[in-house]
Amino acid sequence: MRYLDPKADLTFKKVFGEHPDLITSFLNALLPFETEDEKIVSLEYLPAELVPETPLKKNSIVDVRCRDSNGRVFIVEMQMIWSPAFMHRVLFNASKAYVRQGDKGEKYELLQPVYSLNIVNDVFMPEIEEFYHDYRIVHMEHTEKVIEGLRFIFVELPKFKPQTFSEKKMQVLWLRYLTEVDEKTRVVPEELMNVPEIKKAVDQLEESAFSDAQLWGYDDFWDAVRVEKTLVSDALNKGYNQGIEQGREEGREEGMAQGREEGMAQGREEGIAQGIEKGIEKGIEKGIEKAKIETAKRMLQKGFSIDDVCELTNLDKEIVERLI
Template structure:
């Protein structure tokens, strides 16, 4: 049996954009709910399109957008390549979803939280060991004081490694599902199949479940990802080479300046030695060479 990669646009939207029970399970596993009462019980899909207020700007399409019975909204995106602009896009999408809850006649107190879950297939914070990043609006001096409404979760998938492969926690199973299954997978680990929800999500990845046209689109998606990765890599390499060349230029320029400065100093020292040997007063030597009294005394 051949399986498709769940991170691809086609498969991710099929698994999590068409099956409410699976997106509910994923959200309950990966969102920072602290009590069972906070967990999602029922969910409905919303249009993934978040149109801007001005018609001249492009619409923003997210992978999955849904809402629970309380009115809380959830935006889920799978990002294959990281860029600094992606974080701003996430902020835009969540903010747009938040403000659109009111039509101008309702009270602000009725606004419900918006959670944004971004699954990133690249490492974007190499200086931080954790793979799970939880952002909120907090008071800087007192981080326990929070403005509720928006919450942003970023998961760096390449950093995730289960402590043991026997862990049954749902967040571990879902992250293993997203990181261990790809186009080369022929056999699924039994511990994943033992969970009914994960097993259902695995079944949806079977190659036989897709049409020829869908499989062609799937291959095109990965071709596009590889092209973009190549372009980014080439741009980084070019930037590094330009940086090295510029550094060498600056280094040579700085070296020449430092050499000239050192040469001038050596000249001043030699003059000071001769003037001192002739018995000239220190104050006059200072005026002639610019050396300090201590420097002259040490000659």
């Protein structure tokens, strides 16, 4: 038996976008519901956002939208490649979904919460050990004071390590499903197959269930993701290294100048050290900016639109337009 990876556009939407019982189980497991009364009982799918069919949005983002019997809205996104612009997009989409409730003439107090669940197949907070990030609108000094309405959950899949949490059993099992089942899998772990919902989700991944055209699209998806990762990684590494070297040179010059002005050996040493430190900081900033520009140039050469380049690199549109 050969399986496909559930994180791809084709498979993720088949599993979670066509089976209400599976997305219900997934949401109940991954969202921070504190009581059984908060759990989703039943839901209906909402139309996906109408976004341009561009290489970037097609290959980087997968989303499923639904609403439960209480009117709460849930947006589920699978982000293959992290970029700072993604978090802004998440905020925009969730806010838009919340505001749209008002278009129906609902009173403000009747507006229902919007939950945004974002599964990221990348690490974007390397300085934090936890893989699960829960964002709410809270009072800065009294965090128990919360403005209800929007809630954002980000899961960094590469950080997830299976552990036994009795109170979070389904969360662990669903995350294992996303991280342990792929094209190399021949035998799915028994503990996953013993859970009816996850067994059903695994069955949806059997290669034999897809047409040749679908399988071609599946392979094309991963090819495009690898190309995008390479473009970003190569450009950032090149720019970072150049920036560090340039920063060291600027730092030495600045430090020597400061040391001469002080006219003392100790001052000269301190000046050189401070200058190098400042130079490295400046170099890193310049390196990152160069990396973004290099990435933008290569993306434009690959046929990406200006808007997509701006979204991935976080560069101003005016700067990208000058690169054409």
